Amino acid sequence: QSENFYFFAFNAIAMDLTEEVLQGEISELIGTPYLAEADGVRFKKRLHTFTWGDNEREMVTLVVQFGSQQARWVHFVIAQGSKYVHLSPAATGALLPSGAAVPAEIAVTIHGFQCSARPA
DSSP states (O other): OOHHHHHHHHHHHTTTOOHHHIIIIIHHHHTOOTTOBOTTOOOOSSOOOEEETTTTEEEEEEEEEOTTSOOEEEEEEOOTTOSSEEEOHHHHHHHSOTTOOOOSSEEEEETTEEEEEEEO
């Protein structure tokens, strides 16, 4: 399958998942503000997922950090079968240094593990 298929599949499952929904409804649902600073977080071995929306998408909120920049709480859709981690435009902007060019791929730490993410 082509890379374009994965990008299309990601966008198809996230069409109603806007920045406003992430900041409002989902943040209120789980009690963690989207993109809030995440200082001194202790990582748990067990993650708690939640479902959201009419399609009951499985989601999780994790701490994400780019280099030495401020760590942030980011809400993720769990898209089984996707070979990429995608970051929303707001998450990308909050994680990268102010004014930085947005690369095609970003090396980040997610919940204590190094990985590669793609801006959506």
